[in-house]
Amino acid sequence: MTGKAVIFHPETHFVRFESLALDCGAALAPVDVAYQAYGQLNAARSNAILILHAFSGDAHAAGVDPKTGKPGWWDSMIGPGRAFDTDQYYVVCSNVLGGCRGTTGPSSINPATGQPYAMTFPVITIGDMVRLQKMLVDHLGIERLLAVAGGSMGGMQALEWAVSYPDRVAGVIPIAATARHSAQQIAFNEVGRQAIIADPDWNEGNYYGTGRKPARGLAVARMVGHITYMSDTSMREKFGRRLRAKDKYGYDFSAEFEVESYLRYRGSEFVNRFDANSYLYITKAMDYFDLTNGSHSLAGVFDGVQARFLVLSFTSDWLYPSYQSQEIVRALRSRNLDVAYCELPSAYGHDAFLVEVDEQADLVRGFLARTLRMQAAA
Amino acid sequence: MSAAGALDPVRPRRRHSVREILGRSDYAIISELIEPDSRVLDLGCGDGALLAWLAENKRVDARGVEIDGEKVKRAIAQGVSVYQGDINEALADYPDQCFDYIILSQTLQETRQPLHVLREMLRVGRRAVVAFPNFGHWSVRLAMLFFGRAPKTRLFPYEWYDSPNIHFLSIDDFELLIARERVTAERAYFLAGHRTVRALPNLLAEVAVYLLRR
Numbered sequence: 190m191t192g193k194a195v196i197f198h199p200e201t202h203f204v205r206f207e208s209l210a211l212d213c214g215a216a217l218a219p220v221d222v223a224y225q226a227y228g229q230l231n232a233a234r235s236n237a238i239l240i241l242h243a244f245s246g247d248a249h250a251a252g253v254d255p256k257t258g259k260p261g262w263w264d265s266m267i268g269p270g271r272a273f274d275t276d277q278y279y280v281v282c283s284n285v286l287g288g289c290r291g292t293t294g295p296s297s298i299n300p301a302t303g304q305p306y307a308m309t310f311p312v313i314t315i316g317d318m319v320r321l322q323k324m325l326v327d328h329l330g331i332e333r334l335l336a337v338a339g340g341s342m343g344g345m346q347a348l349e350w351a352v353s354y355p356d357r358v359a360g361v362i363p364i365a366a367t368a369r370h371s372a373q374q375i376a377f378n379e380v381g382r383q384a385i386i387a388d389p390d391w392n393e394g395n396y397y398g399t400g401r402k403p404a405r406g407l408a409v410a411r412m413v414g415h416i417t418y419m420s421d422t423s424m425r426e427k428f429g430r431r432l433r434a435k436d437k438y439g440y441d442f443s444a445e446f447e448v449e450s451y452l453r454y455r456g457s458e459f460v461n462r463f464d465a466n467s468y469l470y471i472t473k474a475m476d477y478f479d480l481t482n483g484s485h486s487l488a489g490v491f492d493g494v495q496a497r498f499l500v501l502s503f504t505s506d507w508l509y510p511s512y513q514s515q516e517i518v519r520a521l522r523s524r525n526l527d528v529a530y531c532e533l534p535s536a537y538g539h540d541a542f543l544v545e546v547d548e549q550a551d552l553v554r555g556f557l558a559r560t561l562r563m564q565a566a567a
Numbered sequence: 568m569s570a571a572g573a574l575d576p577v578r579p580r581r582r583h584s585v586r587e588i589l590g591r592s593d594y595a596i597i598s599e600l601i602e603p604d605s606r607v608l609d610l611g612c613g614d615g616a617l618l619a620w621l622a623e624n625k626r627v628d629a630r631g632v633e634i635d636g637e638k639v640k641r642a643i644a645q646g647v648s649v650y651q652g653d654i655n656e657a658l659a660d661y662p663d664q665c666f667d668y669i670i671l672s673q674t675l676q677e678t679r680q681p682l683h684v685l686r687e688m689l690r691v692g693r694r695a696v697v698a699f700p701n702f703g704h705w706s707v708r709l710a711m712l713f714f715g716r717a718p719k720t721r722l723f724p725y726e727w728y729d730s731p732n733i734h735f736l737s738i739d740d741f742e743l744l745i746a747r748e749r750v751t752a753e754r755a756y757f758l759a760g761h762r763t764v765r766a767l768p769n770l771l772a773e774v775a776v777y778l779l780r781r
Contacts, residue, residue: 527648
């Protein structure tokens, strides 16, 4: 454990695959994947970790972007001496299928028409995302991943990995995740989608190249999202009833409260970096996610799974509540699988998986070290 | 094992004796009882010290259950698979006979339904290891006789109102129970401090450790 602050500037790499068969029956051809990699793959190719990003993340998980100067979305967890220690491990993160940050998605050009796919993009699933990630892992020559890890939608992908490719992954770290989207989770996603669809500038998804985009709808969707990522406590502590730049009510509808101004800022900022159609497709993929395929028996899904698991949840996360993680843990236990679980104390709500670094780091570090030892002994 | 160990930055390099690490005589007995390469579940495992020792020194597949989140975090940080939860609920999820040993060390007297826990342990594990403080020890008897108050001794250091112990049992009580349940005691160890008690365990032993099977 070294505390050195090494600033590194990762590059985004691209790889093209001929075609990808999808759960909906369609196929995408070709498919591009954007990914970043940190650290060195060892000679035995046994130290590779795949990091799986959440809904709005991208391949830039760690290091400082040489162009924008921004740190990666999980930079505090990944790097030299950090929880995912790049001095020891080879860490890979790719943008998900359907995304808008380099991997093929609805904003990509459909080679058959020369136009962006827009709403002709096929509907995708978490399983499709993982199938594409597996093609990337094959491409990188990695036989067996030491671990797959991610929070929120990243945690769902981690679970999908464990079930779909049981012999390709030794350790699985789903954080603040679920084995199936609940009615409440679907409901919030649907509000976001309807906000986009109701924006006239969405134009049935055909807004690319028009100079217009459904910025209002996408911003509202993101505002709702941000509310669900926080907790009552974290919002009270962060904003309270404070007014912005004034001490009296203006009796109007400007962004008076700090919380209003914060949400508006987050919403408009999101519009600059995210595609509205990607929002529709990726949220739909999350909503379809049900590891049991509707069979209701989660335990049976883990028959044949060999990986060991570290499951984490957070006390104040009401979007992906602890009971959903505990459901996963119970199912793993019923198949006598090796599972560690902790409900970590946090006031940050669902955002905790991104910000509670100290809470998570030692657990991840201990789990990875043990998994590496077991793999070396096997 | 040593080559793999060199990869692990978490593990201490020097080999400590089990007593040195764990500082508990019942842990020392348990660590000797457990066969190498077995599958072990420790109920109420605390920060996983015993499990970590067993994994390191006996190549045991070590799992644990602990209710206290801070202890769970320390256990996972040293690479032990512990999950935060309640003992009763945890046992219920497991299939029959999936562990070689289920350990319950100094916790039986804290469980709400000790008999249920014992039965579950012998369902989930081929063997159960149970350690408990002996309420029949002479110091407890004397304290009760002379002061007429709930015991507060080295063995039972809590005031009655903040004690985690909700059932008080002696070695004889336990013997009666396992006889009635037709459980076989393969071995029994009686301890006073770090010494082994040879005679009159119900009077002289502070802690008993049983290795049980159906």
